[in-house]
Amino acid sequence: MKGFPMSLRRLVPQRRSEIKQYATYRSYKRFLREDFNKRCGYCDADDKFLGAAVAFHVDHFAPQKKFDELKTDYKNLIYSCRFCNGAKSDYWPSECHLTSVIDEEGIIDPCDSEYDKHLARNDKGYIYPLTKLGGFIHRLLKLGLTRHSVLWKLHRIEENLNKMDRQRDRLSEEQLTTYQLLSSEYRSLIAYICEYGDK
Ligand SMILES: [Zn+2]
Known part of the structure; x- marks a missing residue:
């Protein structure tokens, strides 16, 4: 069918480059919401269908459990639905916060346009993987669900x-x-x- 496969998202979220430093990561949520176009960075769900900002989470791309020093680093924060945040949990494939993929297993920052090279949507809106790494992300975040x-x-x-x-x-x-x-x-x-x- 014409137009398919489609890219997973219409817009690649872009974090603002200048932002005040806050003491808690939750203080960044309203800025993240804008920068992520009110959508989950991982699955592109519109937050208005899932309880809006109140129910959305601030995910730490490199998990705070492993990299406490990045807890309030805006470049490490993702506006995420609770399902993706819960599925990703504390997953990280390495001991370095800059290494998010090893041997085609791992996760890509959704603010990197590279993310869209690994996942797409079919004509029914289902998300499916385009690559081996995409398959890993798809399983990790449970992106195959009907939701x-x-x-x-x-x-x-x-x-x-x-x-x-x-x-x-x-x-x-x-x-x-x-x-x-x-x-x-x-x-x-x-x-x-x-x-x-x-x-
Ligand atoms: Zn999501």
Whole structure:
């Protein structure tokens, strides 16, 4: 199918280069949220479907258990959904914080565009690996779960509804009624998911 495989993400997150030093890593969450476009760095889930910023975590790329000196280093922090953060846990393949991959096993900083060379999405929104390292990351972060496809589809429905909204002047009365019904059903579904999605 045209356009597939798709890249896992539309945007590669970019950490700001200048930032004030804070005493706790949690203080960086609001900056990370902006720099990561309100999405999980690892699986690209939109935070609004998973309880928004309150339910999102600040992950330490090189784990703080092993590299305490990087605990509040902004370059080492990732805006992450709780599922990816939990799955990754304290995993690290080496004794050096700069070595995140050994023999095609490891993890890549999602702010590096290299991340997208190893993982992609199919036409159903499922994430799948493109390389051996991608396969390792896929297993480590449980990126094969249906959840990732469902969240991608929700985002796509919303984009299409927004597109229709911009074209509402051109819709017939019947089309407009159908659009309004779909839009209202979608919004009540999202309100439900956003309230209960992280439980
Ligand atoms: Zn995630």
